[in-house]
Amino acid sequence: xxxxxxxxxxxxxxxxxxxxxxxxxxxxxxxxxxxxxxxxxxxxxxxxxxxxxxxxxxxxxxxxxxxxxxxxxxxxxxxxxxxxxxxxxxxxxxxxxxxxxxxxxxxxxxxxxxxxxxxxxxxxxxxxxxxxxxxxxxxxxxxxxxxxxxxxxxxxxxxxxxxxxxxxxxxxxxxxxxxxxxxxxxxxxxxxxxxxxxxxxxxxxxxxxxxxxxxxxxxxxxxxxxxxxxxx
Amino acid sequence: xxxxxxxxxxxxxxxxxxxxxxxxxxxxxxxxxxxxxxxxxxxxxxxxxxxxxxxxxxxxxxxxxxxxxxxxxxxxxxxxxxxxxxxxxxxxxxxxxxxxxxxxxxxxxxxxxxxx
Numbered sequence: 001x002x003x004x005x006x007x008x009x010x011x012x013x014x015x016x017x018x019x020x021x022x023x024x025x026x027x028x029x030x031x032x033x034x035x036x037x038x039x040x041x042x043x044x045x046x047x048x049x050x051x052x053x054x055x056x057x058x059x060x061x062x063x064x065x066x067x068x069x070x071x072x073x074x075x076x077x078x079x080x081x082x083x084x085x086x087x088x089x090x091x092x093x094x095x096x097x098x099x100x101x102x103x104x105x106x107x108x109x110x111x112x113x114x115x116x117x118x119x120x121x122x123x124x125x126x127x128x129x130x131x132x133x134x135x136x137x138x139x140x141x142x143x144x145x146x147x148x149x150x151x152x153x154x155x156x157x158x159x160x161x162x163x164x165x166x167x168x169x170x171x172x173x174x175x176x177x178x179x180x181x182x183x184x185x186x187x188x189x190x191x192x193x194x195x196x197x198x199x200x201x202x203x204x205x206x207x208x209x210x211x212x213x214x215x216x217x218x219x220x221x222x223x224x225x226x227x228x229x230x231x232x
Numbered sequence: 233x234x235x236x237x238x239x240x241x242x243x244x245x246x247x248x249x250x251x252x253x254x255x256x257x258x259x260x261x262x263x264x265x266x267x268x269x270x271x272x273x274x275x276x277x278x279x280x281x282x283x284x285x286x287x288x289x290x291x292x293x294x295x296x297x298x299x300x301x302x303x304x305x306x307x308x309x310x311x312x313x314x315x316x317x318x319x320x321x322x323x324x325x326x327x328x329x330x331x332x333x334x335x336x337x338x339x340x341x342x343x344x345x346x347x348x
Contacts, residue, residue: 012254020247024240036281039300047292055289055298059305071309078316082323136290141308215312222319229326 051200052134060139061207065183072179072214076172079218082225083169115153122150130212134204143208144215151220155227165224168217175214182207238279245272257336259328263321270314277303277310 042063043055052058060068130143151163185191186203193199245268252265281300289298328334 009255012251016247016251016254019250020244023243023247027239027243036300036302038302039281039298042301043289043298053291055301056305056308059301060308064305067306067309071312074313075316078320081320085323085327137288139308141312219315222315226319226322 050204051197052204054134054136054139057134057139057204057208061134061183061204062187065187068211069180069183072176072211075215075218076176079169079172079221082222083165112157115157119150119153122146122153126150126212126216130208131205133208133212134201140208140211141215144212145219147212147216148219148223151216152223155224163220163224165221168221172214172217172221175210175217179207179210179214182210238275238282242272242274242276242279245269245275248272257338259325259335259337260322262337263318263325266321267314267318270310270317274307274311274314277307 042059046055046058046063047053050058050062052061126143126146126149128143129138129146130140133139133143182203249265249267249269249272252268253262256262256265280303283297283299285296286299287296289301
């Protein structure tokens with residue numbers, strides 16, 4: 001029995017190594033060089049067409065905005081799953097704030113002092129990355145993730161669950177509605193003013209802020225739900 | 233070290249994750265292997281179609297060729313979806329662990345330890 005298991009294990013290792021070698025061999029020797037029509041189309045004149053200086057922002061907010069819509073839907077569905085398909089909703093009702101527990105977790109003076117100094121700068125760089133997402137590297141997803149680290153540091157300093165997650169979830173649903181309606185009206189139905197230079201960049205900043213806030217609330221909900229059950 | 237490009241490392245990471253999926257019987261290790269496979273795919277896509285000396289596609293300066301912005305824009309989407317998939321998997325694992333006491337992909341309920 002044990003020797004068959006060992007043989008199967010070695011067989012699996014050989015299978016993985018063989019597969020990797022076959023794929024690398026095919027990739028190095030027989031990969032076809034294809035033209036890049038999409039890249040040529042997207043990088044030809046994106047500043048005039050979309051008002052974004054960052055080509056990636058131009059792609060995910062204007063040329064391929066469907067991707068962003070369904071990605072936002074996907075994140076929202078996973079957040080709803082994390083909240084609802086959870087075994088310990090009973091635990092949430094039983095939870096009480098315990099002073100001794102709080103003091104035990106809260107014993108690192110260095111972390112508290114440093115986080116107190118860093119906290120406003122984290123918020124600042126998150127907002128900067130969101131708002132400048134269309135002229136420089138960055139955008140809604142990255143800035144939202146940085147904003148969510150601000151709440152995570154809040155948990156390190158003040159490990160309590162008085163944050164209103166229901167409010168955050170409702171906010172996320174409203175933001176998703178706004179994320180769907182804005183490109184439908186502006187990009188698909190072309191409800192644009194005659195001079196689109198200003199309105200394009202307003203659209204970019206608005207969409208980046210919406211996506212940033214949505215990613216922020218989604219990641220915070222996921223983090224707080226997971227950390228809620230720690231030690232159980 | 234020309235051989236070790238991002239694509240090669242991405243393919244290797246993918247097969248490391250596949251090996252983990254094949255051999256490990258712990259559910260948490262399965263989720264970790266899926267994450268490793270995902271990162272291999274991200275790395276492969278991000279470094280594909282890279283030409284030496286290209287500049288980031290920001291602004292309209294055309295002194296040098298732009299790097300390809302299409303894979304980066306696709307991978308932004310894929311990374312967020314990967315976070316969602318991992319979160320769903322971990323939540324379902326926690327649910328099953330509490331309800332049925334299952335931590336392994338096995339008919340034998342009493343398996344313990346990290347050797348699986």
